[in-house]
Amino acid sequence: MAYAEKRGKYWRVKFKLPNGKYGSASEDDFGNRFTTEREAEQYGQALEADARRGRRVVNPRSGKLTFRAFATDWLDASDLADLSDQTYRSRVRAQLIPEWGDYELRDITLMSYRAWKKRLARAHETNYVNSLTALLRLILEDAVDDKLIDSNPVPFGRKAKRGRYVPPANLGEDEYVHADPHQILCASENARCVRDSIGYTMIMTIAYAQLRMGEVAGLLKDRVWLSDDPYGSAIRVDYQGHYLTGKGWTLHPPKYGSYRTLPLPPFLAELLRSCMDLYPDSPYMFPSITGRPLRVDDQFYGEFWNPIIAGRPAEPRRKGTRGRPALCPVPGIEGMVPHGGRHSGKVWMDEDGHPRVAVEERMGHRDRSVEGTYSHVTPEMRRRIAVSLQARYERSLGVAQTLWATPGQPDLPNIAQPA
DNA sequence: CGGATTTTACGTGACCTATG
DNA sequence: CATAGGTCACGTAAAATCCG
Numbered sequence: 001m002a003y004a005e006k007r008g009k010y011w012r013v014k015f016k017l018p019n020g021k022y023g024s025a026s027e028d029d030f031g032n033r034f035t036t037e038r039e040a041e042q043y044g045q046a047l048e049a050d051a052r053r054g055r056r057v058v059n060p061r062s063g064k065l066t067f068r069a070f071a072t073d074w075l076d077a078s079d080l081a082d083l084s085d086q087t088y089r090s091r092v093r094a095q096l097i098p099e100w101g102d103y104e105l106r107d108i109t110l111m112s113y114r115a116w117k118k119r120l121a122r123a124h125e126t127n128y129v130n131s132l133t134a135l136l137r138l139i140l141e142d143a144v145d146d147k148l149i150d151s152n153p154v155p156f157g158r159k160a161k162r163g164r165y166v167p168p169a170n171l172g173e174d175e176y177v178h179a180d181p182h183q184i185l186c187a188s189e190n191a192r193c194v195r196d197s198i199g200y201t202m203i204m205t206i207a208y209a210q211l212r213m214g215e216v217a218g219l220l221k222d223r224v225w226l227s228d229d230p231y232g233s234a235i236r237v238d239y240q241g242h243y244l245t246g247k248g249w250t251l252h253p254p255k256y257g258s259y260r261t262l263p264l265p266p267f268l269a270e271l272l273r274s275c276m277d278l279y280p281d282s283p284y285m286f287p288s289i290t291g292r293p294l295r296v297d298d299q300f301y302g303e304f305w306n307p308i309i310a311g312r313p314a315e316p317r318r319k320g321t322r323g324r325p326a327l328c329p330v331p332g333i334e335g336m337v338p339h340g341g342r343h344s345g346k347v348w349m350d351e352d353g354h355p356r357v358a359v360e361e362r363m364g365h366r367d368r369s370v371e372g373t374y375s376h377v378t379p380e381m382r383r384r385i386a387v388s389l390q391a392r393y394e395r396s397l398g399v400a401q402t403l404w405a406t407p408g409q410p411d412l413p414n415i416a417q418p419a
Numbered sequence: 420c421g422g423a424t425t426t427t428a429c430g431t432g433a434c435c436t437a438t439g
Numbered sequence: 440c441a442t443a444g445g446t447c448a449c450g451t452a453a454a455a456t457c458c459g
Contacts, residue, residue: 090453091453094452125454127454131455243450245449245450248448255457290448299446299447
């Protein structure tokens with residue numbers, strides 16, 4: 001237990017450290033000395049409480065603040081979207097604390113940082129390594145601002161490149177896998193085998209409304225505005241849905257606040273209409289197979305997405321399983337992920353020559369370029385996008401019929417005749 | 420290019436389901 | 440009707456996207 005001692009005019013406190021030894025302090029975090037016994041005791045008790053929670057155990061004014069303590073405070077003080085907060089905490093807990101937790105801030109050096117980065121690079125993807133080093137830099141940058149350390153040991157990328165020639169990035173092939181309308185049709189037919197018309201419609205919605213996956217999961221039925229006017233229907237993107245540790249399934253604003261209204265090609269509006277009553281108890285357009293909100297997790301990919309893209313062999317009905325039919329792989333889009341469906345729709349709109357501002361608006365992007373600033377999107381532009389998407393769908397059906405009619409066509413995907 | 424934010428994936432344990 | 444083995448829910452780690 002903490003106890004205070006009189007030392008000259010002021011008081012000093014002794015407090016117990018986690019290792020059983022006693023530490024002492026004669027001033028608080030702001031350099032104020034203790035004029036009463038009670039002040040000193042309270043400070044010591046606070047330190048002990050912190051220590052019990054694995055927090056700061058040394059006087060920060062001495063510069064002897066551990067990374068663990070500072071990072072914990074940093075996280076508590078940060079103001080981020082829930083999922084971002086969760087992500088940062090995860091990175092700090094999984095990677096930064098195990099490496100740097102016991103370091104005092106000023107002992108984190110450029111050399112030790114470089115060694116760590118090198119080790120990370122061997123074990124992880126560049127994207128992940130970059131996000132970890134960036135986070136360490138970010139946290140330490142605030143430690144500099146707080147005058148806890150003199151300078152940030154983690155260099156900025158662009159500073160590190162000063163005075164050196166860095167060859168430009170490879171301008172080669174676009175490697176992001178995306179699909180043409182016929183491939184999307186094939187994938188949708190596969191999806192129909194797995195999830196009936198709701199699966200078919202989901203794939204079509206991703207590609208033809210260019211929704212992000214979280215927006216698909218969070219699409220409410222009452223945000224699908226259906227009209228008898230062929231081009232009068234629209235999807236209103238007001239939410240995205242995702243899973244949060246502790247809170248479970250929750251609705252949030254779409255990424256970067258990209259609220260928007262998407263006029264629909266008539267075929268998509270009809271598909272959505274036909275799905276409205278499939279899960280009458282769910283407010284969501286695309287609930288999971290159990291009728292709950294769709295969590296886009298490994299089961300979604302393993303049971304639904306990957307099979308409809310890559311195909312799968314038939315599973316016989318046997319112990320513990322219902323059995324299921326084979327799916328044909330969709331040629332040419334190996335490894336495509338749902339986000340690739342969104343990219344696909346973007347590519348089609350670009351190919352069809354729509355104004356950049358109109359395409360960016362539909363994607364939910366902000367166009368801050370000169371063109372974006374001076375151009376404006378009109379209802380007619382939005383309508384033309386829906387018209388050209390409808391044309392693409394109809395053409396893909398024509399291609400499917402041609403393929404279907406060709407005898408001896410090898411590896412034909414599960415293309416059903418349009419009803 | 421930095422960094423906030425989203426998407427994709429792994430591991431685990433409780434809970435089902437068709438079979439012998 | 441016990442049980443082998445699949446299914447589902449959840450917490451979390453890892454990887455990628457894309458705004459400003």
